[in-house]
Amino acid sequence: MMTDGDAELYRGWGGELVASCYDEGTGAFMFICVHSTVRGPAAGGIRLKAYDSPGDGLRDGMRLSRAMSLKMAICGAPLGGGKAVIALDSARGDVSTGQRGPLLERFAALLASLKGTYYGAPDMNTGPADMDFIHARSPYVFCRTEERGGSGSTTQHTALGVFCSILASAEFAFGSRSLAGKSVVVQGVGEVGAALVGRLVRAGARVTISDVAEDRVAKLAAEFGVASVAPEAAAATDCDIFAPCATGGVLNARSIPELRCAVVAGAANNQLATPEDDARLHERGILYAPDFVASAGGVLHGVGLELWRWSEAQVDRAVEQLGDTLLEVFAKARAERIGTHAAAEKLARAKLAVPRA
Numbered sequence: 001m002m003t004d005g006d007a008e009l010y011r012g013w014g015g016e017l018v019a020s021c022y023d024e025g026t027g028a029f030m031f032i033c034v035h036s037t038v039r040g041p042a043a044g045g046i047r048l049k050a051y052d053s054p055g056d057g058l059r060d061g062m063r064l065s066r067a068m069s070l071k072m073a074i075c076g077a078p079l080g081g082g083k084a085v086i087a088l089d090s091a092r093g094d095v096s097t098g099q100r101g102p103l104l105e106r107f108a109a110l111l112a113s114l115k116g117t118y119y120g121a122p123d124m125n126t127g128p129a130d131m132d133f134i135h136a137r138s139p140y141v142f143c144r145t146e147e148r149g150g151s152g153s154t155t156q157h158t159a160l161g162v163f164c165s166i167l168a169s170a171e172f173a174f175g176s177r178s179l180a181g182k183s184v185v186v187q188g189v190g191e192v193g194a195a196l197v198g199r200l201v202r203a204g205a206r207v208t209i210s211d212v213a214e215d216r217v218a219k220l221a222a223e224f225g226v227a228s229v230a231p232e233a234a235a236a237t238d239c240d241i242f243a244p245c246a247t248g249g250v251l252n253a254r255s256i257p258e259l260r261c262a263v264v265a266g267a268a269n270n271q272l273a274t275p276e277d278d279a280r281l282h283e284r285g286i287l288y289a290p291d292f293v294a295s296a297g298g299v300l301h302g303v304g305l306e307l308w309r310w311s312e313a314q315v316d317r318a319v320e321q322l323g324d325t326l327l328e329v330f331a332k333a334r335a336e337r338i339g340t341h342a343a344a345e346k347l348a349r350a351k352l353a354v355p356r357a
């Protein structure tokens with residue numbers, strides 16, 4: 001039965017449909033959120049994550065699918081926004097190796113029922129090998145392994161896009177794209193964050209890293225000789241550029257007053273906890289590279305290689321151009337005296353027909 005809270009969730013979302021089911025074996029709820037099919041079938045990652053309640057998983061899927069509509073629009077993909085969430089029961093903990101296959105089979109059946117209205121891709125805790133597994137049961141996925149004919153991991157192109165976003169942000173904020181001597185805090189050094197650290201170090205930046213996974217911090221610190229900071233202190237660390245590459249919601253009413261950076265540019269999806277946080281950053285004079293632009297390299301990877309049949313070099317060029325898109329966003333925000341997220345959203349909606357979110 002739908003509660004008043006659920007109804008509110010749907011009203012505020014503005015999307016097209018949610019397909020859902022329950023997996024008895026694991027206690028997981030699954031949601032496929034199709035925000036928009038105006039530009040083409042919806043597409044977006046398949047997130048496997050533990051949530052305190054199924055409603056939290058649904059809320060996450062809805063918000064992420066809306067951001068995917070903007071991401072698809074801003075980079076010209078012939079796709080709409082969607083997101084799938086496999087919401088594990090946090091009280092039961094992670095799924096065992098033996099449970100993972102049946103769980104993904106259940107998900108593949110839900111995916112098949114949509115008959116191509118939504119295409120999945122790797123996201124948190126799912127990778128190209130999972131896409132191979134799902135594809136064998138339901139063909140609506142991007143980014144299978146290269147051995148199985150897919151475009152493989154999006155990591156490097158996402159990291160390239162974030163790096164180019166940092167260069168464009170530096171140009172706008174500091175008047176130069178040079179990162180030599182610039183201090184950068186990278187929050188979250190998983191797949192994308194670690195690849196970004198390599199690029200930043202090679203560009204001469206003074207990098208500080210932070211992650212809840214201590215082994216990842218130790219490995220990267222040893223590899224690149226970078227400093228580290230405790231996870232709870234990362235956002236408030238004095239630096240030129242803060243790069244959130246961990247989870248969403250890191251820019252909020254509590255953290256924004258504590259930021260000690262000039263620029264925020266990172267890979268994490270949905271960095272703003274609420275729409276008001278865009279204005280909060282604007283008021284503090286912090287230049288924010290909207291996440292749905294900065295992290296669009298992964299979309300360009302999958303769409304470029306699999307739909308447009310681009311070469312790697314063509315994808316690289318398109319990803320590098322995300323920096324130019326950001327400069328357009330920053331100029332619009334300055335001219336209209338609005339937050340950069342609002343400016344990017346206006347650009348996405350004006351360029352392309354995206355329904356009200």
Ligand SMILES: NC(=O)c1ccc[n+]([C@@H]2O[C@H](COP(=O)([O-])OP(=O)(O)OC[C@H]3O[C@@H](n4cnc5c(N)ncnc54)[C@H](O)[C@@H]3O)[C@@H](O)[C@H]2O)c1
Nearest residue numbers: 154158188190191192211212231245246267268269295298
């Ligand atoms: N992989 C892609 O192509 C892609 C594309 C677009 C957006 N993103 C987004 O970028 C972010 C990173 O993606 P990824 O593929 O590197 O994920 P990942 O899971 O490989 O890495 C995330 C890292 O963040 C760390 N982390 C989690 N909570 C943290 C905290 N509170 N403080 C510090 N570290 C914390 C984790 O330990 C992990 O090392 C995610 O938000 C993802 O949704 C990724």
